[in-house]
Amino acid sequence: MLLHSAGKEISEDNLKKVLDAAGIDVDDARVKVLTSSLADVSIDEVIAQASMAPAAAPAAPAAAAAKEEEKEEEAEEKEEEVSEEEVEEGLGALFG
Numbered sequence: 001m002l003l004h005s006a007g008k009e010i011s012e013d014n015l016k017k018v019l020d021a022a023g024i025d026v027d028d029a030r031v032k033v034l035t036s037s038l039a040d041v042s043i044d045e046v047i048a049q050a051s052m053a054p055a056a057a058p059a060a061p062a063a064a065a066a067k068e069e070e071k072e073e074e075a076e077e078k079e080e081e082v083s084e085e086e087v088e089e090g091l092g093a094l095f096g
Contacts, residue, residue: 004043011035 002018003010012028012035019026 001043010038010043 003014008014012031015031015035016026016028019031
């Protein structure tokens with residue numbers, strides 16, 4: 001990301017320089033794998049797609065919250081039904 005933002009080529013040498021400057025031990029094999037895996041990737045497109053993804057994320061918790069609220073309401077309705085039945089049974093026991 002840093003190299004891309006600076007307009008620099010994402011190459012093994014540039015990655016090694018950035019990692020050295022950050023004080024990170026450079027593993028040549030990992031740097032080589034990273035540069036080869038990024039060779040055909042359009043970083044601008046990946047950034048654009050990533051910036052759109054969080055907009056959709058809040059909908060899922062809202063939907064889950066709505067479902068949970070619906071379940072709670074159903075549970076409360078069942079409790080009310082049971083309570084009314086228990087009251088009727090209790091009154092019947094009083095009057096025999």
